[in-house]
Amino acid sequence: MDLRITARHFVLDDETKDYVEKQITSLTKFIGRIIDAQITLTYNGHHVYNVELSVILSGKTLIAKTESHELKLGIDIVSNKMERLIKDHHDKLMGTKSHRNEEEKRIFFDEISRNLNEE
Numbered sequence: 001m002d003l004r005i006t007a008r009h010f011v012l013d014d015e016t017k018d019y020v021e022k023q024i025t026s027l028t029k030f031i032g033r034i035i036d037a038q039i040t041l042t043y044n045g046h047h048v049y050n051v052e053l054s055v056i057l058s059g060k061t062l063i064a065k066t067e068s069h070e071l072k073l074g075i076d077i078v079s080n081k082m083e084r085l086i087k088d089h090h091d092k093l094m095g096t097k098s099h100r101n102e103e104e105k106r107i108f109f110d111e112i113s114r115n116l117n118e119e
Helices: 014-029 071-095 102-118
Strands: 002-008 036-043 049-057 060-068
Touching: 002 014, 014 036, 014 071, 036 071, 049 071, 060 071
Parallel strands: 002 036
Antiparallel strands: 036 049, 049 060
């Protein structure tokens, strides 16, 4: 996974950078096919931070955004949002696949062929 961290309108210290890396790399436990991750941390003044996380999976881009008065809290929130998006994407992928085993498929097609032969 390629992780890019961008800080706008402030200097990102090493402690926060390590915290971001830890939070984002932990997302790979939910789905291992993360190709690219981009997190943008923007200071808007008056102690308000915008945090935007974009994750590219194979064939899909997921984006999570939040606004917070504390930078680490914003990172946690956006990480939790992305975790939910990744889980939903994974469930959607798994839900579209057929879970019938071979015996069920054979019975299903036999019934269809019998119904067609009867007509």
